[in-house]
Amino acid sequence: MRAAIYARYSSSLQTAASIDDQIRLCREHAAKQRWTVVHVYSDAAVSGATILRPGLQGALAAARDGSIDIIIAEALDRISRDQEDVAGIYKRLSFAGVALVTLSEGEIGALHVGLKGTMNAIFLKDLADKTRRGMRGKLESGKAVAGLSYGYRVTAVGERSIDEGEATIVRRIFIEYDQGLSPRQIAKRLNAAAVPGPGGRLWGPSTVVGNRHRGLGVINNEIYIGTMVWNRQRFVKDPDSRKRQARANPRDAWVRVPAPHLRIVDDDIWQRVKERQGAYEHKPLSGRRRPKHFLSGLIKCASCGGGMSAINQTQFGCSTAHDRGTCPDPARINKKELERRILTALECNLVRPEAFAAFCETFTRVMNERRREQAVSIRGREADLAKVTRELDRFVDALAQGVPADRVRERMVELEERRAVLLAQSGQEEAPGPYLHPNMAEVYRRKVSELAASLSGEQTAAAKARETLRSLIDRIVITMAPEGPSVDLIGDLAGILNVASAGAIRGSTVAGGPKESRVAGHRTSLFLGQERISFRASA
Ligand SMILES: [Zn+2]
Structure with a gap:
C-alpha cells in the first residue's frame, strides 16, 4: 500500500503538535501497518480555505492521479475543521478509491464524516447552554x-x-x-x-x-x-x-x-x-420597512470609515453623517449606479486577458509567499538536524572517554531516530505548484453572469445569488472626488476562487469560502477602468 502523510500546523487547534511531530507519528503508524510512505505533504500556514493550502492540494492531486492508496493524518481536524470541507474531501477521496486514515479516529467512513461534525456541534451547543x-x-x-x-x-x-x-x-x-x-x-x-x-x-x-x-x-x-x-x-x-x-x-x-x-x-x-x-x-411609513439591499453592510464611507446605508429611495449615503452628523466628507452614491459598477467590475474586468494575468500573478505571488514560509520551516529543520548531530557526536566522545554505555543508550537511540526522520523529511520538501485551472477565468465569468441574471429572477434563486455575491465582496469603499464618487471593491481571493472552482473543489455549492482566518491579508489592487479591485488572499 502506498501512503501519503498530510500534516498541518494551526495555532488555533487545541493540540498544536508541530508538523514534525505529526509526520513522525504518522510514519510510525505507517511502519506498523507496513505501508510505504511515498509522499509527505504539509501546510505550515494557517488557512481555513482548503483551496489555498498547497499541501492538501498536493495530497488530493496524488489521490486523483492514482499514485497513492491511503492518506494518513494525525486527526480529522488536520484535514479541515469545517464539516462541509471534510465531506467534500472525503467524497473526492472515495471517488479516487483512496482511504483516509487518522491516528485518532482510525479509518474515516461516511458515517464518521457526518457524525464527528455533529458531535462537535452538539458539544459547542452544550457548552453555550452551560455558560x-x-x-x-x-x-x-x-x-x-x-x-x-x-x-x-x-x-x-x-x-x-x-x-x-x-x-x-x-x-x-x-x-x-x-x-x-x-x-x-x-x-x-x-x-x-x-x-x-x-x-x-x-x-x-x-x-x-x-x-x-x-x-x-x-x-x-x-x-x-x-x-x-x-x-x-x-x-x-x-x-x-x-x-x-x-x-x-x-x-x-x-x-x-x-x-x-x-x-x-x-x-x-x-x-x-x-x-x-x-x-x-x-404607522405604515412608506418604504420604512424596505427590504434590505444586497450590498448593505458592505459599503463604507472613505472619509470616516463608517458604513453607508440607503438614505432615500435612490441613494446610499454615509450613515455617520446621516445618523450622527459627524462625518467630515460624507460619501453618496446612486444605488443603481453602484450595482451596475460592482457587477461590471466582477463580471467583465476580471476576465480581460490583462486582468486575468494580473489575477494569476497575485495568486502565484501569494503562493510563493507561502512557499517562503515553508522554507523558513525547512531552515528550522536543518538547524534541528545540526543540533541532533552535534549532540550525538558529544555522546560518542563521552563513550570514548569511558562513560558507561547503559547511561546514554536510551537517549542515543532516541537521537538516532530523530535524525533519521529529519533526514528523510529534508528530501521531500518539493512544494507542489499552485493549482489554477486554465479555464478558471471563463468559469468565473460565467458564474458571475449567472449570478447577476438570477438577481432579478425567481425569489429563492435571487436570494442565493445575493448571498454569493456578498461572499465575494469584503467591502466596498466609496470616496468622493470632484468628478463623482469612486468605488473600491475589496474582495476575497479565496471566495473568488471558490466561485470559479465550485464543483471542482467544494462539491456543487457556490457558497463563499471559509473566511475566519483572514488575518494579515495579502492585498493586491488591480486598476481596471474606473474600478479598482483589491484581492485579499486568506493568509
Ligand atoms: Zn462618512
Whole structure:
C-alpha cells in the first residue's frame, strides 16, 4: 500500500503538535501497518480555505492521479475543521478509491464524516447552554452578569450603582423622545454637545432606540425602571460568513429580576415613551420597512470609515453623517449606479486577458509567499538536524572517554531516530505548484453572469445569488472626488476562487469560502477602468 502523510500546523487547534511531530507519528503508524510512505505533504500556514493550502492540494492531486492508496493524518481536524470541507474531501477521496486514515479516529467512513461534525456541534451547543445556566444562576442570586448598561458603574464584583452624570443623559433621552424628537435628532444633539455615548462611542439612532423586541437601545432597557433582564438574545454563527449573529430569544425565556435601587426614570414617562414607540411602529411609513439591499453592510464611507446605508429611495449615503452628523466628507452614491459598477467590475474586468494575468500573478505571488514560509520551516529543520548531530557526536566522545554505555543508550537511540526522520523529511520538501485551472477565468465569468441574471429572477434563486455575491465582496469603499464618487471593491481571493472552482473543489455549492482566518491579508489592487479591485488572499 502506498501512503501519503498530510500534516498541518494551526495555532488555533487545541493540540498544536508541530508538523514534525505529526509526520513522525504518522510514519510510525505507517511502519506498523507496513505501508510505504511515498509522499509527505504539509501546510505550515494557517488557512481555513482548503483551496489555498498547497499541501492538501498536493495530497488530493496524488489521490486523483492514482499514485497513492491511503492518506494518513494525525486527526480529522488536520484535514479541515469545517464539516462541509471534510465531506467534500472525503467524497473526492472515495471517488479516487483512496482511504483516509487518522491516528485518532482510525479509518474515516461516511458515517464518521457526518457524525464527528455533529458531535462537535452538539458539544459547542452544550457548552453555550452551560455558560448560560451558570450566568442565570448568578443573576438570580442578585449578582449582575450581563454587560454594564449606560448609566451605571461597577462598585464591587458583580454590584453596580447609578452614575449620576450618565443618568441625567438617560433622563434627557426619555424626555426628548417623549417630546417627539426622532432617535436620529436625539443622537445628533448629544454628539453636537460632545456627550460621550455608551462605551465612549458616538451616539446613533440605534443606541437611542435600538430594537424594542430585543430590549436594545436606551428607551427599551428595563433596567432604567429598575428591572434587570437577561437572556434577551443569544448568538449563533453564520455558516457562510462565520460571523456571530444575535438572535432574539422568545420573551418567555427572558429572565427578569427586580433591582429597584437601579431605577433612573419613573413609570409615567416610560409608559408614554412606549406608547409613542408603539404608535410609530404601527404607522405604515412608506418604504420604512424596505427590504434590505444586497450590498448593505458592505459599503463604507472613505472619509470616516463608517458604513453607508440607503438614505432615500435612490441613494446610499454615509450613515455617520446621516445618523450622527459627524462625518467630515460624507460619501453618496446612486444605488443603481453602484450595482451596475460592482457587477461590471466582477463580471467583465476580471476576465480581460490583462486582468486575468494580473489575477494569476497575485495568486502565484501569494503562493510563493507561502512557499517562503515553508522554507523558513525547512531552515528550522536543518538547524534541528545540526543540533541532533552535534549532540550525538558529544555522546560518542563521552563513550570514548569511558562513560558507561547503559547511561546514554536510551537517549542515543532516541537521537538516532530523530535524525533519521529529519533526514528523510529534508528530501521531500518539493512544494507542489499552485493549482489554477486554465479555464478558471471563463468559469468565473460565467458564474458571475449567472449570478447577476438570477438577481432579478425567481425569489429563492435571487436570494442565493445575493448571498454569493456578498461572499465575494469584503467591502466596498466609496470616496468622493470632484468628478463623482469612486468605488473600491475589496474582495476575497479565496471566495473568488471558490466561485470559479465550485464543483471542482467544494462539491456543487457556490457558497463563499471559509473566511475566519483572514488575518494579515495579502492585498493586491488591480486598476481596471474606473474600478479598482483589491484581492485579499486568506493568509
Ligand atoms: Zn462618512
